[in-house]
Structure formats: structure tokens, C-alpha cells
Amino acid sequence: MVEPWASLSHRALISSAPSPRTDTHAATTTDPQLLLTLAEIIRAREELRFDHQPAAGTSAPPRRAQPHHLLTWRGKWYLLACDFDREDWRTFRADRISVRTLNGPRFTPRPLPNDDVSAFITGRFRGTDGTTADWPCRGEAVLHLSAHAVAPFTPDGMVEELGPDRCRVILGSWSWTGLAAALGRYDTEIDAVSPPRLATAFALLAERHAHAAQAKTDVVPPG
Numbered sequence: 522m523v524e525p526w527a528s529l530s531h532r533a534l535i536s537s538a539p540s541p542r543t544d545t546h547a548a549t550t551t552d553p554q555l556l557l558t559l560a561e562i563i564r565a566r567e568e569l570r571f572d573h574q575p576a577a578g579t580s581a582p583p584r585r586a587q588p589h590h591l592l593t594w595r596g597k598w599y600l601l602a603c604d605f606d607r608e609d610w611r612t613f614r615a616d617r618i619s620v621r622t623l624n625g626p627r628f629t630p631r632p633l634p635n636d637d638v639s640a641f642i643t644g645r646f647r648g649t650d651g652t653t654a655d656w657p658c659r660g661e662a663v664l665h666l667s668a669h670a671v672a673p674f675t676p677d678g679m680v681e682e683l684g685p686d687r688c689r690v691i692l693g694s695w696s697w698t699g700l701a702a703a704l705g706r707y708d709t710e711i712d713a714v715s716p717p718r719l720a721t722a723f724a725l726l727a728e729r730h731a732h733a734a735q736a737k738t739d740v741v742p743p744g
Contacts, residue, residue, distance in 0.1 A: 551598045551616045556591065558620060559600055563588050568625035569602070574617040583621055586611070587628050590638055594646060601642060603631060610634070612645060648695035656693025658700050660719035663689050665710040674707070689713070697722035 562569055569588050575581050586602035593599070598615035610633070635641040648657050664671060668682035671690060678692035690707075694700035701722040704711060714720045 559591050566627050568628055570621040572619040573613050589630060657695055658697050659693040660700055661689055661691040661715050662704050662711050663713040664707055701726050
């Protein structure tokens with residue numbers, strides 16, 4: 522939760538999903554008036570029509586949704602709403618929202634798949650359906666580094682000391698190849714990989730990296 526907006530808590534359900542790298546300064550860059558408007562719409566339980574710019578240089582049709590929560594995640598404000606077009610829960614970057622119409626039809630809030638808002642939004646950002654906050658893929662491996670050297674760079678995982686130059690790391694990720702890549706960034710020998718699907722992902726990455734190392738690139742001289 523960003524401190525300057527604590528006074529909004531009586532107007533809307535504003536949550537702060539846990540994150541080890543939250544930048545609260547970035548959260549204050551969203552238009553304050555927009556946050557107040559969204560909070561009032563949530564409090565009134567009114568349907569919302571709005572434009573949402575997904576990314577620079579792209580466009581999207583207007584959206585219609587039932588807004589439920591206004592929350593922060595890693596320094597940015599998001600609107601959690603039930604999207605009519607997608608027939609599912611969606612999160613929208615608040616700084617990309619342009620409200621089209623106010624005072625829409627009132628609605629009865631529907632329950633989230635997970636009663637814990639923080640767990641639901643954490644799970645969604647991690648690629649699950651929101652019923653759990655855990656990663657879709659979780660595995661472990663032994664690194665040839667001390668736990669003291671690894672722990673500062675493993676905020677989302679668990680590090681177990683196995684000796685002066687060995688430790689076990691348990692991590693989660695949105696995919697097995699993503700998890701293998703995350704473990705590979707420690708730049709050391711890796712043993713005791715588990716489960717087998719993580720070992721398979723390491724083999725796939727090894728093939729891709731070998732192909733990249735052998736690829737030849739034609740260099741065009743400047744001018």
C-alpha cells in the first residue's frame with residue numbers, strides 16, 4: 522500500500538499484493554484524480570466502460586467490466602475487475618485507463634475464486650488461475666556456491682546451506698524453461714535437479730544455447 526493513499530481505504534477495497542521488489546515511488550505516478558474516480562466507482566458498485574491502452578503503439582476496443590478492487594503490485598496501480606468481454610477476472614494497469622462513462626448500472630459483487638485478494642492477484646501475475654498464489658512450476662537444484670552468496674539474489678525462493686560451497690535452491694516460475702533459465706543465471710555448476718521436467722527443460726535450453734553459440738552473424742560495416 523502506498524502511504525499517501527491510506528485515506529482511500531474507507532471508499533474502496535484497496536489491496537497491496539506482496540512483492541519483494543515493490544517500488545512505492547512508482548505507484549504515486551498514476552493520476553491521483555483517476556485513482557479517486559476508480560475508488561468511487563468501486564464503492565458505488567457501478568459497471569465501468571473504459572479504454573485500456575495495452576502498450577505503446579497498440580490499440581484495443583473499449584472495455585466493460587465490474588470493478589472490484591484497486592491495488593498496487595510492484596510499484597504500479599491496477600484495477601481488478603470482472604471483464605464482460607473475456608467473461609473472466611482481469612487486471613488493468615490504472616495508468617493506462619481512460620474512463621468513458623460514469624454512473625453505470627449497479628451490480629452485486631461476485632466472489633473471487635480465492636477469498637484472499639492478495640493471494641489471488643499474486644497467483645494471476647504468476648500465471649495461475651488465482652486459486653493459489655504458488656508458481657505453476659516449482660523445482661530445486663544444488664548449486665556449487667555458498668548459501669551466503671546465493672541468498673541475496675533469491676528473494677522469491679528458499680536457499681538451504683549444504684556446505685561452504687554448496688547450497689540447495691528451491692524456486693518457482695511460470696514455466697519449466699523459465700525456471701531452468703533462472704537457476705542458470707547463478708553462473709555455476711548445477712547438480713541434483715528435480716523434478717524430471719526441470720531436467721528436461723535444462724536439456725532444451727542447452728540445445729538452444731548451443732545453436733546460438735554456433736550461429737554466424739553477418740556484420741555490416743558502418744556507413
